Amino acid sequence: MDIRIQSAPFEPGEVLSAFTSRQQRAGAVVSFTGLVRDLDGSLETMEIEHYPAMTERALAKIAKEATERWPLLDVLILHRHGALTPSEPIMMVATASAHRKAAFEAADFLMDYLKSRAPFWKKETT
Amino acid sequence: MDIRIQSAPFEPGEVLSAFTSRQQRAGAVVSFTGLVRDLDGSLETMEIEHYPAMTERALAKIAKEATERWPLLDVLILHRHGALTPSEPIMMVATASAHRKAAFEAADFLMDYLKSRAPFWKKETT
Amino acid sequence: MKIDVLYFAWVRERIGIGREAVETEATTPSELIAELRGRGGHYEAAFADVTALRVAIDQELTEFDATLSDAREVAFFPPMTGG
């Protein structure tokens, strides 16, 4: 299980490659990457606030919940905070399982849960 | 739309990074990577046969079907053929959309469709 | 008892600070909110609509009628928008 909360930008491909190459028995790896959208070209920056003392605990709980519901071999959650600009990756989840279905369902579940239970707040500045 | 059929190995992270960085308006990128599994440690190689004249056409049709069903901004399908060893990536799909749900559902659909409609045959040698 | 009270996002912006120590006899977050609203001004504005808020006690999401006994830290914030 790999939980990262960081203000630094990240490269989704580097994260996926490291995650995939450490799998020994997985047959399926699913990743989700969330990007900053600029709907009408007016967004200058997005600021993501979080609750540091709670964030890591909440993400670990979300990851644990997923591993209890699906036969996962590995889970990664990465979420940025601070200032972001359009098209930058905001966050990423990755799941590894023997089978496709578990990897897909768990990644979708992590995203649902993370949106409603992890203490992050986006604020857009135009 | 990006369809690749190749015998050469690929690095899932490099593919995802190139795919993600060419998105201008996407809010969500989902990737699926299939890896060669070695269930009991006895698999030496997997050989993937395909029907060259049909493969590219079938994959393009699958990708087109997905873009008609979901509001996708981009689709990638990459599938290897030839000899593969355990833990190597076999194939990958990636989807980009404004919203998470479309990206997830389309990636899952691509995998279902690809397994039943794309002319690839795996043969394991132990 | 003394509790650290934290505010995030627009709750923090309306109240004007992110954290304060509060001396209180409240036994639930709801009672604590009633006390804070009693201060008027920014607090009344921030807590005008509790249905738009979420609460965590000691870094765990909880309900507004949960018990505050032994709580060291209570946080109020709008619905989360991560992911």
Add this chain to the structure above:
Amino acid sequence: MKIDVLYFAWVRERIGIGREAVETEATTPSELIAELRGRGGHYEAAFADVTALRVAIDQELTEFDATLSDAREVAFFPPMTGG
């Protein structure tokens, strides 16, 4: 008419070749299979259970009772196992 007939995976292995030109009057893949089975030997083994097979005409998956008129290439293979 002359059609290129292609075999993949275990169909190819049983028959022993991957491709051959076949002179035939068959109007459907089913009729073509009946002709090929008539050769006996490897062909009979390969086509013993048609429910285990799939067919493509000119690189499009189709049914065993589809029409072969104008077909240039017919392929027989087991269910696909990509992905």
